[in-house]
Amino acid sequence: MLSIIRETPPHVFGVRATGQVTADDLKSVLLPGLEVLTQQYGEIYYLLVLETPVENFTAGAWFQDMIAGLKHFTKWKKAAIVTDEKTVEKFTDAFSYVAPGEFKGFPMSLLDEAIDWLTIKT
Incomplete structure (x- = not known):
């Protein structure tokens, strides 16, 4: 299930x-x-706060995620993925090298830091 996080700056969708x-x-x-x-x-x-294992994303969800990424390919400025799954965090950091914008993984304990990072527009 996805739910909107309302406690973000206006220019950030969480x-x-x-x-x-x-x-x-x-x-x-x-x-x-x-x-x-x-x-x-x-x-x-x-901002994506991932409180479920990535295995809980259905194939259809991954497909829709890919569509969202491609549809807005040139619009991505920053994306913060907050999770305690180290593999996801490392993948997110590496994704910055192949995609427009900056992608950064954060552990759950640094959720506030992730929001602060997103607050600064580039």
Whole structure:
């Protein structure tokens, strides 16, 4: 399930992933949120708090995630993935080398630092 995190700066779209995450979650929460963000600001500052193992994302969710990334490919400025899964955190850091914008992984204990990092526009 994806739920919107309201305690972020206005230019940051944040979601919390818990339990099983499906394509419907991405269609009803993530995609509309990214649309609003790009319409209002022309760029994407994104926070994902991953409180569920990545194995809980269905194949359809991964497909919708890929569509979201490609649709807004040039709009990504910063994305912070907050998780205690070290593999996801390292993958996120490495993703910055192949994608536009900055992608950075943070452990759960540094959620506030992740939000602070997203607050600074580049």
